[in-house]
Amino acid sequence: MDIRKIIALACAAGAAASAFAACDKKNKMTASVPIVEETTAKKTTEPTTTVPVETFPDYPVTYPEIEKKTSGNLYEAEKAELKGGAKTATDLPEFSGDGYVTGFGSEGKASVVFDIDVPSNQHYDLSLNISSGSAVTCRLKLGDEQLTEFRTTDNGKFTYITIYGVFLTKGKQKLEITPENGEMCLDYLKIENNTSLSDISYDAKGELVNKKAGESAKELMSFLSENYGKYMITGQYAYGGDNSELDLIYRTTGKYPVIRFSNFEIPDESYDASFKEVDAAAEWYLNGGISCVSWYWKAPSDKKKGIRTEDTDFDISKAVTDKEIAELTEEELRELYSKGDISKECYGLLLDIDNMAGQLTSLKNRGVPVLWRPLPEGCGDWYWWGAKGSDSYKWLWQLIYDRFTKYFELDNLIWIWNGQSNSAMVDKRTFDIASVDLYLSGEKDYGSRFYEEFAAVQKFVGSNKLIAISECGSVPDMDAAFRDNAVWSFFGVWYGKYVQNDKGEYNEEFTSKDALIRAYNSDGAMTLDEYRKMRGIEPAEAKADGEAETSAEKTTTTAK
The missing domain is CATH 3.20.20.80 (Glycosidases)
Incomplete structure (x- = not known):
């Protein structure tokens, strides 16, 4: 350098x-500001003995067999089960069926429960036709399990909000939607088979953006790319x-x-x-x-050195040049x-x-x-x-x-x-x-x-x-x-x-x-x-006392 x-x-x-x-x-x-010029890392703590409680067998990746079928079932909200004060209304224009559901309040207690009949084990897109004058956070549950949360639009018009790629199993199930913090109007739920999962790709080439990257970084990136889509690599903070x-x-x-x-x-x-x-x-x-x-x-900052915006007086816009x-x-x-x-x-x-x-x-x-x-x-x-x-x-x-x-x-x-x-x-x-x-x-x-x-x-x-x-x-x-x-x-x-x-x-x-x-x-x-x-890789800690390597580069070999 x-x-x-x-x-x-x-x-x-x-x-x-x-x-x-x-x-x-x-x-x-x-x-x-010191720069450490040493070639090997020093131990930061005394070695400890860590023993697993027990060993476990390998678990194969398993899930229900998927059977793709074309579907497009529509469920009117006014015909679903209404809970916690939700009620039917007809005041707004351009709704489907006999009306829509409103009266949810802002306490997150009212909901609509749809009884759905799923034709096969596969991934579906769930579309909800919703009108709201302000953005409302909604919770979507399948049975007792939460599927996701989403935000409505705030344009005051009935608008499609779609949750993509939800896996549902064949048979009768209950799907519940609960607005958590505001009023809205729910017209209907539409369930269609998903077609976008096949668009996912794992063909990343693994070439680093820094064309002068070192060999160890290149080797690691190559390994990550070669195993992308094959495994999920575990990590912990x-x-x-x-x-x-x-x-x-x-x-x-x-x-x-x-x-x-x-x-x-x-x-x-x-x-x-x-x-x-x-x-x-x-x-x-x-x-x-x-x-x-x-x-x-x-x-x-010389006054408030926080990370969060409310904890510092630092204004990044004043730094831009x-x-x-x-x-x-x-x-x-x-x-x-x-x-x-x-x-x-x-x-x-x-x-x-x-x-x-x-x-x-x-x-x-x-x-x-x-x-x-x-x-x-x-x-x-x-x-x-x-x-x-x-x-x-x-x-x-x-x-x-x-x-x-x-x-x-x-x-x-x-x-x-x-x-x-x-x-x-x-x-x-x-x-x-x-x-x-x-x-x-x-x-x-x-x-x-x-x-x-x-x-x-x-x-x-x-x-x-x-x-x-x-x-x-x-x-x-x-x-x-x-x-x-x-x-x-x-x-x-x-x-x-x-x-x-x-x-x-x-x-x-x-x-x-x-x-x-x-x-x-x-x-x-x-x-x-x-x-x-x-x-x-042979870990440094596993090497015999006279065989320790003198540099980190020697502990890593290229993936085969």
Whole structure:
């Protein structure tokens, strides 16, 4: 690496502790961001003995035999069962049948229950004809199980709202719709056989967008692409630089996840905690796994350094500039700032970007390829990087990509775009994997959202990109994923209550123990032992004392 880039990293923390400290020709930046030049990862904790409760058999992927039949049954709402005060009305024009149903109120207690007769085991599209003057959240249940939630339109006209790719079994069933927070008018339900599942493709080529990517990153991306649609790769978030969540998964299921997810931060003062996470990510790779790093970025503010929009006073729109700054040295950036050519918000972002580059450079120096996920959930306004609209978000994404790949020459990154919406789409030449975050309110089954989300993302990113679940609250059902032709590349369950309780024991609130065991032992899931075997990896911890490799590159061989 060019010495000027190392100097830039060393200066990135800013004068004193503030990113916005006064900066003029008289003030010199102090070196405080170390780059680890070592070639092997150090242990972050003393080794512990983790023993599974028991071993389990492999579970083959199974689901009912699918029989495709053309259908188009229509069910009038006024003839269905009305509950909680819902009533029939005829005031609006252009309704079907003898009327429509309204009177739902805003308390989420009224509903309509349709008795449906499903002609065969297959996937269906469920269309509801609804009129509403304001967007209302509706819950759709099949029997006692929630299928999905959706939002109505707000145009005051009867409009089709379709939930695609819902798997229904043959026979009589009850389908219930409940508006949760507002009034609406429901005309009818139409059920038709789905034809879009066959549009899903798994032909991603696996070529990294960074044409100067290193061999370890290329090999990992090639492996992910070769197994896309064949397996769902297991993953779990870890917190605090250790592997307690992953060890708990092993004790419960007899299997470790392949991917260790973690979050890197820009330290306020000490770098010890940050590099503990760096060491843990490197160690997981050296021991035969995959490391994924997210960046939940505390805003570079001198007053409120929050991640969420309400927790910071930082305004990203004030940082946006049309100046070409991605490849400038720290000295050149400091001069621009001192002259007022870039704002303090822009300069603060650059200091943080360079700090993060220092941590990722440490992984590069150890030969560690990284699934890299900056700016999560970019489509929303709940984080400051999305709070001022898509233009500011896209500008920041491009800045990070250019500075990391061109200036710092980080060739070990596989870029994950987690924008989640076509409105937040960045340049497709700047990411390798598209991902979504899936959380349900008090429910353990993803239902139709599994297919809906997958199909929606593939529609706007294209079939040449891998699609993954970067965060979720419960472990996906492997049988449902293969049944619905929505085989995500990988998933990552969030830490804390989503996997363990206050006593460090497995928490069944979001995924039952039986479901977890079945998922991790499913033939459709790839676990750490299987990944190591497929890639011919011998973990560093398994090597004999005189046979330890001297670099991370030597622990990984190309997938056969």
